[in-house]
Amino acid sequence: KLLDIWHQIGIKEEMQLERMQAVKQHIEAEEGISILQMEKDLRLALDATLKEKNERLEELKQLQQQDEKLCAELFVTPYYIPTGSIPSRLQLEELKEHVRMRSDEKKQRLEVFLKLRNEIRQYNEEIGHTPDSTLEKEALSDDEEPFCLTNKNIEALQTLVNKLQLKKESVISTREALKEKVRLLWNRLRWPVEKQEQCKMNIKGSITQELLRLEELKKENLKGVIGKVRQELDLYWGKCLYSTEQKSAFHPYYDDNFTEDLLNQHDEEVMKMKLLYEKNKALYDGIAKWEATWKQFMELEKKSTNPNRLVNRGGTLLKEERERSKIHKLLTKLGEDLKRSIESWEKEQGCNFLIKGQRFLDYMANQWEQHKLKKEQERVSLFFLKSRQGIGQPASGPTWPPSYGFPDYGGTGKAAPSSRNVCDPNSRFLWL
Numbered sequence: 001k002l003l004d005i006w007h008q009i010g011i012k013e014e015m016q017l018e019r020m021q022a023v024k025q026h027i028e029a030e031e032g033i034s035i036l037q038m039e040k041d042l043r044l045a046l047d048a049t050l051k052e053k054n055e056r057l058e059e060l061k062q063l064q065q066q067d068e069k070l071c072a073e074l075f076v077t078p079y080y081i082p083t084g085s086i087p088s089r090l091q092l093e094e095l096k097e098h099v100r101m102r103s104d105e106k107k108q109r110l111e112v113f114l115k116l117r118n119e120i121r122q123y124n125e126e127i128g129h130t131p132d133s134t135l136e137k138e139a140l141s142d143d144e145e146p147f148c149l150t151n152k153n154i155e156a157l158q159t160l161v162n163k164l165q166l167k168k169e170s171v172i173s174t175r176e177a178l179k180e181k182v183r184l185l186w187n188r189l190r191w192p193v194e195k196q197e198q199c200k201m202n203i204k205g206s207i208t209q210e211l212l213r214l215e216e217l218k219k220e221n222l223k224g225v226i227g228k229v230r231q232e233l234d235l236y237w238g239k240c241l242y243s244t245e246q247k248s249a250f251h252p253y254y255d256d257n258f259t260e261d262l263l264n265q266h267d268e269e270v271m272k273m274k275l276l277y278e279k280n281k282a283l284y285d286g287i288a289k290w291e292a293t294w295k296q297f298m299e300l301e302k303k304s305t306n307p308n309r310l311v312n313r314g315g316t317l318l319k320e321e322r323e324r325s326k327i328h329k330l331l332t333k334l335g336e337d338l339k340r341s342i343e344s345w346e347k348e349q350g351c352n353f354l355i356k357g358q359r360f361l362d363y364m365a366n367q368w369e370q371h372k373l374k375k376e377q378e379r380v381s382l383f384f385l386k387s388r389q390g391i392g393q394p395a396s397g398p399t400w401p402p403s404y405g406f407p408d409y410g411g412t413g414k415a416a417p418s419s420r421n422v423c424d425p426n427s428r429f430l431w432l
Contacts, residue, residue: 053086060087063095070102074109075150109149113139116157123164127171136160182218223258229266236273239284243356283341283353287360290334294367297331300324301371335364 060081071078079098081087087095117139123129131137135156139147147153186196230253237247247253252265277284303320342353342361352359 056087056089056092059092060095063092063099066099067095067102070099070106073146073149074102074106075148075152076102106149109154112154113147113149113157116154116161119161120157120164123161123168127164127168129164129167133160178215178218182221186221218260222260222263226258226263226266229263229270233266233270233273236270236277239277240273240280241284241287241355243358245357280345283338283345286334286338286341287355290331290338290364293327293331293334297324297327298371300327301375338364 064078064081067078079095081091081095120136121140124131131140135153139153139157141147183196233250233253250269252262252269255262300320300323304324339361345353354360355363
């Protein structure tokens with residue numbers, strides 16, 4: 001029986017021989033004992049061996065239960081011991097080590113899982129994400145049923161966290177870009193800093209909710225912003241001497257459906273006009289100066305027809321004539337400079353330089369031509385008036401008011417040397 005039990009509990013043959021030899025020595029050392037005593041000693045040895053067997057089997061049962069539970073949670077293979085066999089001490093130690101390793105592995109995976117779950121919850125709250133996969137719902141569930149901590153599930157949760165992080169970065173980037181747009185809108189509307197800061201303080205909720213709020217804020221401000229851009233556009237149309245027909249050609253200006261696309265169209269038109277003005281600023285400034293000087297010259301010419309000015313008091317008449325002569329010379333010089341610049345531009349571009357839909361050199365020549373005709377009519381009228389009054393003048397014709405030379409800017413209708421006679425510095429693609 002001892003040999004059978006020793007064999008069942010996994011004692012090696014060498015150990016069995018040693019134990020048997022120890023039993024024999026014990027019996028030989030006590031040759032004087034009775035057979036009953038010998039039987040008693042053998043039974044005690046048998047009971048001790050049976051106790052060791054049962055203890056090993058009980059320990060094996062407990063260790064296997066722990067191992068199977070851990071392996072089921074971790075989805076790995078349990079430690080193998082043949083069913084019905086009595087484990088050796090070595091096998092029990094190996095099983096203990098296996099259970100310890102699986103327990104540590106579970107603890108490690110659980111820490112990773114809890115960390116990933118917290119990150120997922122945080123990202124979901126920040127970006128307003130709702131769990132949409134079975135795995136995500138199970139990971140975030142508060143049910144008592146444990147989450148399966150397999151390597152595959154842990155890797156899937158890590159992938160989900162990475163995706164949510166990228167989504168958060170994208171949302172943040174979008175939010176910052178939108179906030180920058182709103183800041184530009186604030187500046188365009190000339191909102192005071194205090195009002196802007198107050199709006200910033202009112203930013204609450206998740207990033208997604210903030211995006212929706214900022215979008216609504218942008219829509220509310222579009223009408224005012226487009227109005228400001230249209231004022232700027234009017235300014236540049238005036239600087240570039242646009243005609244009514246040219247202004248009317250920009251149809252979005254008359255659109256009352258205030259959208260972001262409409263704002264972009266206005267921004268593009270303003271940018272086009274800015275480029276146009278900056279590119280031809282010298283010409284536009286020269287034209288503006290010529291126009292102002294022409295207006296001043298016309299006022300002096302108008303004074304020259306007033307009979308009361310002939311009453312020379314304190315040399316006023318002489319001063320006026322000197323001023324008129326000075327303005328006339330300046331006007332002539334400005335016109336000649338413009339003529340050279342515009343002709344150079346027309347030659348380079350191969351088309352006419354148009355202002356308010358008309359070639360400016362023709363316009364300038366027409367102004368002088370009309371003024372010349374008007375002066376001639378005034379002289380003739382004055383001559384006949386004095387003739388009827390018997391005052392008379394030399395036969396050579398009227399000489400008052402004094403006349404000046406009229407510059408020649410090429411005459412009406414003269415076109416620049418080009419195969420195209422209809423062109424405009426305001427062309428959309430001319431300077432792009």
